[in-house]
Amino acid sequence: MAISQSVVKAFNEQLNRELFSEYLYLSMAAWFESLNLKGFANWMRVQAQEEHAHAMLFYNFIIDRGGTVALDKIDRPDQKWDSPLAAISKALEHEEFITRNINDLFDISMAAKDHAAHSFLKFFLDEQVEEEKNASEIVGKLKLIGDSASGLFMLDNELGLRVFTPPAVAGATPAP
Ligand code: FEO
Numbered sequence: 001m002a003i004s005q006s007v008v009k010a011f012n013e014q015l016n017r018e019l020f021s022e023y024l025y026l027s028m029a030a031w032f033e034s035l036n037l038k039g040f041a042n043w044m045r046v047q048a049q050e051e052h053a054h055a056m057l058f059y060n061f062i063i064d065r066g067g068t069v070a071l072d073k074i075d076r077p078d079q080k081w082d083s084p085l086a087a088i089s090k091a092l093e094h095e096e097f098i099t100r101n102i103n104d105l106f107d108i109s110m111a112a113k114d115h116a117a118h119s120f121l122k123f124f125l126d127e128q129v130e131e132e133k134n135a136s137e138i139v140g141k142l143k144l145i146g147d148s149a150s151g152l153f154m155l156d157n158e159l160g161l162r163v164f165t166p167p168a169v170a171g172a173t174p175a176p
Pocket of ligand 1: 018051054095098131
């Protein structure tokens, strides 16, 4: 079944949002580097890699279904934040925004009776639960840490351990 234009349009918009997410987290990584918080910077670099993979999953899906990828300009992300807590809180807020978008895409694919798109989006619904949980846990830890420098460095060490694992979606061409 040919992909509907409503799904192509919505998926192209999501592709742009995933690329913006990559930009946002790269910007946060650079800011954490400037604070010498290498573990936070590593966590953000991995997050940016994940977002690139998410973008490419949408990119590949549109092409695989015979649609046309239409890249748009990417908004400029902020370049600094008031504190690590402010930055990670912003990341959590951004993920909540992305979750709302994925839910909207789900509705659009249902309205178009596009079951393949619907199935593809299930990965992203589950992924958003994980994305919000990860950011929320760091926000919680930063609140507990308060202004303890040793607590911040312990968390920095922990976040330095994160490694990138390419996401796999059943039935979809892998990223990139
Ligand atoms: Fe692509 Fe962070 O969701």
